[in-house]
Amino acid sequence: MVARVALDLILRREFDYFIPPQLEGQVLVGSRVKVPFGSRLILGSVTTLLPQSEHPNLKSINKVIGEHAHIPPKVFELARWISDYYCCPLDATLRSVLPEAVRQEEPGWKEQLVVTFVNEPTDAHELSVRMREILALLREKKSARLALFLKEAKTTSATLRKLEEAHLVRIAPEISERDPYANEVILPTQPLELNPEQKAAFEKIAASMEAKKSTSFLLHGVTGSGKTEIYLQAIARALERGQGAIVLVPEISLTPQTVERFKARFSSGPLQTLVAVLHSHLSAGERHDEWQKIRQNRARIVIGARSAIFAPVEKLGLIIVDEEHEHSYKQEESPRYHARDCAVMRGQLEGAVVVLGSATPSMESFFNAQSGKYTLLEMPTRVDDQKLPLVRVVDMRLEARHDKGQGVPIFSRVLRERILQRLEKGEQTILFLNRRGYASSLQCPKCGYVAGCPNCSVSLTYHRHNQKLICHICGHNSAAPTVCPEAKCRNPAIRYAGIGTERVEEALPKLFPKARIARMDSDALKRKDDFKRILGDFRTGKIDILLGTQMIAKGLHFPNVTLVGIIYADLTLHMPDFRAGERTFQLLTQVSGRAGRGDIEGEVVVQAFTPFHPAIQYARRHDYLGFYDQEIEFRQQLSYPPHGRVAMLTMRGRNEEKVSLCADHVRKELDATLGSAGQFIVAGPAPAPLLKAENFFRYQIMLRGRQMPKLSRYLQGFTERVKMPEDVLMTIDIDPVNLV
Ligand SMILES: [Zn+2]
Numbered sequence: 001m002v003a004r005v006a007l008d009l010i011l012r013r014e015f016d017y018f019i020p021p022q023l024e025g026q027v028l029v030g031s032r033v034k035v036p037f038g039s040r041l042i043l044g045s046v047t048t049l050l051p052q053s054e055h056p057n058l059k060s061i062n063k064v065i066g067e068h069a070h071i072p073p074k075v076f077e078l079a080r081w082i083s084d085y086y087c088c089p090l091d092a093t094l095r096s097v098l099p100e101a102v103r104q105e106e107p108g109w110k111e112q113l114v115v116t117f118v119n120e121p122t123d124a125h126e127l128s129v130r131m132r133e134i135l136a137l138l139r140e141k142k143s144a145r146l147a148l149f150l151k152e153a154k155t156t157s158a159t160l161r162k163l164e165e166a167h168l169v170r171i172a173p174e175i176s177e178r179d180p181y182a183n184e185v186i187l188p189t190q191p192l193e194l195n196p197e198q199k200a201a202f203e204k205i206a207a208s209m210e211a212k213k214s215t216s217f218l219l220h221g222v223t224g225s226g227k228t229e230i231y232l233q234a235i236a237r238a239l240e241r242g243q244g245a246i247v248l249v250p251e252i253s254l255t256p257q258t259v260e261r262f263k264a265r266f267s268s269g270p271l272q273t274l275v276a277v278l279h280s281h282l283s284a285g286e287r288h289d290e291w292q293k294i295r296q297n298r299a300r301i302v303i304g305a306r307s308a309i310f311a312p313v314e315k316l317g318l319i320i321v322d323e324e325h326e327h328s329y330k331q332e333e334s335p336r337y338h339a340r341d342c343a344v345m346r347g348q349l350e351g352a353v354v355v356l357g358s359a360t361p362s363m364e365s366f367f368n369a370q371s372g373k374y375t376l377l378e379m380p381t382r383v384d385d386q387k388l389p390l391v392r393v394v395d396m397r398l399e400a401r402h403d404k405g406q407g408v409p410i411f412s413r414v415l416r417e418r419i420l421q422r423l424e425k426g427e428q429t430i431l432f433l434n435r436r437g438y439a440s441s442l443q444c445p446k447c448g449y450v451a452g453c454p455n456c457s458v459s460l461t462y463h464r465h466n467q468k469l470i471c472h473i474c475g476h477n478s479a480a481p482t483v484c485p486e487a488k489c490r491n492p493a494i495r496y497a498g499i500g501t502e503r504v505e506e507a508l509p510k511l512f513p514k515a516r517i518a519r520m521d522s523d524a525l526k527r528k529d530d531f532k533r534i535l536g537d538f539r540t541g542k543i544d545i546l547l548g549t550q551m552i553a554k555g556l557h558f559p560n561v562t563l564v565g566i567i568y569a570d571l572t573l574h575m576p577d578f579r580a581g582e583r584t585f586q587l588l589t590q591v592s593g594r595a596g597r598g599d600i601e602g603e604v605v606v607q608a609f610t611p612f613h614p615a616i617q618y619a620r621r622h623d624y625l626g627f628y629d630q631e632i633e634f635r636q637q638l639s640y641p642p643h644g645r646v647a648m649l650t651m652r653g654r655n656e657e658k659v660s661l662c663a664d665h666v667r668k669e670l671d672a673t674l675g676s677a678g679q680f681i682v683a684g685p686a687p688a689p690l691l692k693a694e695n696f697f698r699y700q701i702m703l704r705g706r707q708m709p710k711l712s713r714y715l716q717g718f719t720e721r722v723k724m725p726e727d728v729l730m731t732i733d734i735d736p737v738n739l740v
């Protein structure tokens, strides 16, 4: 027998090896193996088993690692699909599928010395009083981590070694699991009673599980409609059926609060199981242990960000993708997969039920629900009949005219008045602005100078706390000048334009001197537990006004928040992206949803310069369908998703002229060879909206059409055929979400 192996080296091809007789039966698809490559031994994953190879002089597999295949067969099939559909070599895809921490030859368990009580001394008088005390303490504890016990017993390891020689205690290494949530105290929760809407949705999901049908549901429930409770009860149903579950959550929403809700429900009782957590902030060791808990079937529930879709859950019965519209489900490096679409594919492969949940479904998913590919579940009301908040849109152009000569104020009169009311009543306010820093650009009104990033085609953001100009693309930073840097100008009256969260934070105490204010954005959160601490303070009422970026846009549930203010609603509206309207509608709806989660009705004040834009107006009326209907028309006219699929080819390099020439060449090749894979509209090449990023110039060619799998196959061949010069890189992004 022969095994085809994808090496960890990413050579964009696979190699054949003999399976020696002594390893027969141990080598499976998905197994990790050690194989000779050149003069070295290299690790890799088995991708195929073959009766023979077309290549002569095969070398033999040196070693199989672990007892089981590391990648379960269905996950392996998923990896193949990703590789084909997203035009990414299998070896590169497998690197995303199997975390670095579990790819090692030796299992990465952390061992710790543990001391255990073994025997009573036959003659206690032979021991010193001190030793008898130590022994008594250990007898009580039965066993303890050596390091901790030494401290507690105020003794030394030499003393303990003497007790060990007398066979009274044992000191031995034991595996200790790293648990990132070890210090949390979690109180168990019971299932809540479902209201009729929730019940109807849950029963359809449960019936599908019962019928063992791989159905994909789109659960469209307004903010506060109780989607999480449905997730929890559906998971419970899967566990009852002896199946496991995966819950995908956007990285930004994967807060301790979220994880706790899932752990609490399954921390005790007949369905008790470990809940493994996978996200990018785990240490390699923690990631290894979480992954192993799943592989060993001790954790039957996995909650995690994008890559958790590859978790090796056995008998997978349910996949939940919460906030399915979130762009962070798309990986922006190779393999450029979309975790939501992978979830649907894995559901089909495993015969599992998939639930995509959102208050603002992506155009793609709602389109799929309309066309019958997904089953639509609607929950249009909030639990306990709470009303959706009243949304008021303020025209900031009028505010500017009212504040004669002062320019545009940060706060409209309405928002100021509403915040004051909340402060008087002891209720809380959330203020949202999706731009960090103090000002979005530094300009000289005299000569027109704008401080730009030397590496990217964007202006630098002014951060006041450290007096720096920072590029939000590449991180370049320099000291903020106090006079115009133009040698001929030197104007001391340089101006900061465009407000960021820092500037709002500065303005707040002047307007509301008594308010307790906290800011939450990636600059303000310096330490690991800052996030938790600020949220804790907000929950317990120590903060009146919480100001933040999209970090506070979703998932937070604070009953005492009765006002949400959106400082600039149109920030995302004018991006050069066909999804700008959709993004804005989603963001406004999500942020507004933070208001009125308790007994008191909520209110939202939206400040905008284009108040009559449909995205803002439909969000004001909580009218998802209205938004969808007008948006889908525009998408159809231009063959944009979901009516067509998009593939984006990007050429990048340091020399703009060369990149542009290569892009022209690629276009010519496409025109000459696209042929029957065609019926695609080809646009470009054109400079990317953000032409230069991190010193690389980028040119794009966009293909739009219907038959994506066909185009994927064509593009795969295309990349192998069309050679780029060494300093120009071509990437293919299928179903891109980031077009900038
Ligand atoms: Zn100047």
Ligand SMILES: [Zn+2]
Binding pocket: 453, 454, 455, 456, 471, 472, 473, 474, 475, 476, 694
């Ligand atoms: Zn930059």
